[in-house]
Amino acid sequence: MSNQRENIENVLEKYIPKAAVPICTDWIIHYKVFVDITKKRAYKYGDYRAPYKGSTHKITINHDLNPYQFLLTFVHEMAHLMAHVQHGAYIQSHGKEWKMIFSHVMQHVFNLNVFPHDVQKALVTHMQNPKYSSCADENLMRVMRNYDKAEHKRIVVEELPIGCVFELDIGKTFIKGEKLRKNYSCIEKSTGRKYTVHPLAEVKRVIE
Numbered sequence: 001m002s003n004q005r006e007n008i009e010n011v012l013e014k015y016i017p018k019a020a021v022p023i024c025t026d027w028i029i030h031y032k033v034f035v036d037i038t039k040k041r042a043y044k045y046g047d048y049r050a051p052y053k054g055s056t057h058k059i060t061i062n063h064d065l066n067p068y069q070f071l072l073t074f075v076h077e078m079a080h081l082m083a084h085v086q087h088g089a090y091i092q093s094h095g096k097e098w099k100m101i102f103s104h105v106m107q108h109v110f111n112l113n114v115f116p117h118d119v120q121k122a123l124v125t126h127m128q129n130p131k132y133s134s135c136a137d138e139n140l141m142r143v144m145r146n147y148d149k150a151e152h153k154r155i156v157v158e159e160l161p162i163g164c165v166f167e168l169d170i171g172k173t174f175i176k177g178e179k180l181r182k183n184y185s186c187i188e189k190s191t192g193r194k195y196t197v198h199p200l201a202e203v204k205r206v207i208e
Contacts, residue, residue, distance in 0.1 A: 005025055009025050012025060016067050016074065017112075023109070033059055036058060038061065039062070043170075044062075045073040046074070046077045048080035050081075066149060069148075071109065075105055094130075102130055103130070138200060156199065156200045157176065157186075157203060162177065165189060165208075166203045166204075168202075172195075173189040174195065174197065175187045176197075180196060
């Protein structure tokens with residue numbers, strides 16, 4: 001058991017604030033979680049998969065997240081796991097059961113004082129009614145971006161000039177248009193179809 005714990009802690013220390021490592025290790029060991037640190041994915045930071053045909057609980061998290069986003073994503077997915085264990089498979093994915101558990105678990109993390117003041121402030125607001133993803137909370141995303149490593153930080157759509165041609169990770173190329181109420185109206189270059197694009201969508205490349 002001591003070797004297992006040491007191995008888990010050694011890995012987690014590379015991705016999350018050190019003070020949060022013990023409690024996250026406790027959860028992984030207690031629930032027998034397989035944590036898979038994956039390559040970057042375009043529209044998700046992490047996910048949870050329940051045991052199936054003898055498998056164990058599985059959480060996947062993108063490798064390129066900053067320590068605070070990685071920790072938040074891990075706790076978000078752990079709350080899904082705990083909700084599954086406590087309430088079964090047939091609850092709403094981000095319903096009241098999940099929200100209650102997520103809030104409870106995040107309180108333990110808040111007590112560790114691992115988040116910078118601006119992240120903590122944004123998270124407190126986020127936790128008043130947590131969304132299906134932290135990506136859906138623009139204020140939280142903007143604050144979190146301040147802590148991204150330079151090699152992982154990309155330009156986002158709102159930083160591009162109107163008329164700029166850009167490609168997203170989904171493999172589509174767009175021409176940036178005017179901002180609507182929240183998102184940007186963009187035209188897919190190959191088809192001429194109109195799409196709305198989130199202002200904080202990360203740009204794979206700008207096309208001159």
